[in-house]
Amino acid sequence: MSRATTRHSSGSRGRSRGRRLDVTTALSVVLPLLTAGTLLAVRPDDAARDARAPASTPLTRSVTICPGGGSEVALTSGTDASGTTSYVLGKREGETDVEPGSVATVSGGDGPFVARTEGDLAAGLVAGRFDEPLAAAECRAPAPDLWFTGVGAGARHTSVLELVNPDAGPAVVDATLYGVSGVVDAPELRGVSVPARGVVRLALGEVVPRVDELAVHVTTSRGRVSASIRDRQQELGTGGEAEDWLPPQVEPSTSNLLLGTVKGSGARNLVLLNPGEDETRATIRLVSPDAVFSPAGLEEVVLAPQSVTRVSLGEVLTGPDAEGVTGVLVDSPAPITAALRSYVGRDLSHAVTGTPVTAPTTVLAPPGDKRLELAGADAAGTVAVVARNAEGEVLADKTVKVRAGRGFTVPVPRATALLTVTPAGTGITGALVATDGPQVAVVRLRELLTSGLVADVRLGLP
Template sequence: MNRSTLSLAGAVVALAVLTGAASMAGGDDSSAAPAASSSRLPVQRSTLLCPEPSTSEFAATTYTSFTPAGSGSGSGTSGGQATLVPATTKPKALKPLTATGKPVTSTTDASDAPALIGTADGSLAPGWSVGQTTVVSDGPGRGLLGTSCVVPDSEFWFPGASTQDGRQDYVHLVNPDDTPAVVDIDLYGKDGQLKGSTGDGITVPGDSSKPVLLSTLIADKVQDLTVHVVARSGRVGAAVQSTDAKAGTDWLPAAAQPSGDLVMPGIPADATDVRLIAYAPGSDDADLTLKLATSSGTITPADHETLHVKSGMTAAVDLGDVTRGDAGSLIVGSSSAHAAVPVVAGLRVTRGKGSDQEIAFLPATAPIDREASVADNRSKGSTLGLTATGKDVSVKITSSAGSTGGTAVSRTVTVKAGTTVSMAPPQPSGLKGSYAVTVQRLSGGRLYASRMLALPLDGVPMFTIQPMPDDQGLVEVPLAGADLRVLEP
């Protein structure tokens, strides 16, 4: 074989490698090339990280792994595997997912249950999701904790944390890679950044997890905090576990990236108190407008039309029982006549009263471009919150087959612009076990979604809310072809 033949083969291989790398990286840079020079293809590999569920001896945790049928695959399609293994020692994997369209569940009641590192490849990678649901039936952390396991990244925002008396908030960091990650945790209150001695340069060893108690980072007792997690090197998964001695416990998911236009979809109709926490990370103050998208249209909450957020500071406002019996979504915009100032925001939501109350957190959520799934749904207790902005949106909702039996079912609904549709997902026929729900945007404006799971226990309205951003199951891949000019001397 002569040098020209070898060079041509090498060029073709290089182009193939570049194309494959783009599909696996999950990036989406539509400005990098004209639309005609790229296509959307399913990702080939996905990674998800699940935090340590609970140290309570009264905790029981269910993991639900699911990949929706679609993205070029039919229901039940195999050709890949999705596995979850404990961080650090990795002695044993949970039950693997081997086919699309049907969830697989695993359970544990161990108080030392570890964080998990998960990978999916082949047909199981596009849209793969894992739900982690924990019921703590007694003790100071009693309540329902739910989270969707997260994609590793280098930056996370958590508005709504606290170090006030009665709260114990931990940042859980999980490192999926062999090499250590170095992480900074910055805390911002109403007067700006709070200085601590141990929040910078936290090392998370490879293939391991580390919980960090926020009250060990600062001495201040702060009611409303914004937590900023940044990986100096490597990548991590991050989530905040919040325990209130009087009001229960839940996971605080990461908020959508800073923006001047935010939506927090799916505030329950019976919320007894809703608290908004916002932070302005830039150099300018933010003047925000607050609107509530209800079942019949968009209104302005009485006495809470606007919110001023100073640069580098956290602002909070108690909206009370803002939904007043009609489930809604909070829409945060800019009142400035000039360019909108980006902020991050989230809600602390309370249901019940007195000793029979429970909390959950609902962060600003990225819109669904194509589809999103939430893995763990039961025969009762699941409620979808769907909000449309700009234009009406046509939405297809698919409830999967049950983990131990049943047949998938779909329903199409229209969400009118500026409104919120609150509904139970369609029940799978002959359901046995738990099921997953996939929300697919068919056409129209922007769509935002969340799922509330309510599992009442002994008079306590235990619940958790999971935001449903787009699953990023498809990515833009440049169209590549051999260019013989690379062979020219």
């Protein structure tokens, strides 16, 4: 009896262990499946698909930098805001009040100028720096990516790259140099350290001496830097020398409109960079009050990959077809950069690709006789132009009707120190051209930087 009972109990324990093993086995299979199902249900890739673009926010803090140059810097407000900006000019620190419609001037040396502005004025501060005999430097916020086309590193034509770091930490810059035969090996231009609140100047003729046309792509990999190019043309054996600031291009484009042609006999070289890895072609046309047209004898230009090409426009821009011409339009299937370098009357000047302006903008005017060149309208519209002297007195108030496929010239009073341009119904590209005898300075119209971007940051899976 007891043995039978024992056998029965032993059988029950065996069946119980079997059931426990079956449950464990099932859980070992089911739990991973449930986990995988849960993860699939979360679908982390949805977060990527649901990513949102950065939000625009009003600019309440800004830094504006002018490269080293003349002893004075002009300031104004391009909006209705007024206020005080703190600045460093060379080794001098100070503050100055800035108001719309008039020009404030600070002086203190030929070093770089750095203005730090907070509040409503940050979105409208405009600065300008002009050298003698006549040259205009662009003052702007630090940018991480800029292109300079038509620089030199030889005895006759040479350039100096100036890097200004406005911040308390060091910055690092890389510059890629392009020549007529491709990318130039220039290790001295890679990993350039710019000390905190310091300036570095690189004379290309000393770093990479060459006689061909060059272009340089400047990128900031650490910190913030404002990059500028001071260009110099020298006549060997005669002592003749001229300097001018070469403005940058923000990015390569398939349509490059250059305003600010110069009258008189001399050299005019259109310099083109094809940064792509494939060959492309460029079509060159002239902009006049009557049309945008192709001049006789100027063929399509073949642009080798990652190379610089120079096209002489001396005869084209002084021939019979050039009467009334105000600019050059370069179109290409692939994005390229472009600059027109003119050496006329022993003066050096540059016309560089501009960007369309769609909102009211303000530009500070160099001394001398002046004219405003407009072109590139994408539709019929109007452009209101208001010229003021440094005290804010209105000297001229004009409204110009513009349309696509035409160039327009607006005379500006000589005493103009401040110009406000307001397009309506169309975007427009413009340049203020100042002349004083044979000296020429070209100042591009640029949209005011009135807002910043705030990244979309949300919780997500690691």
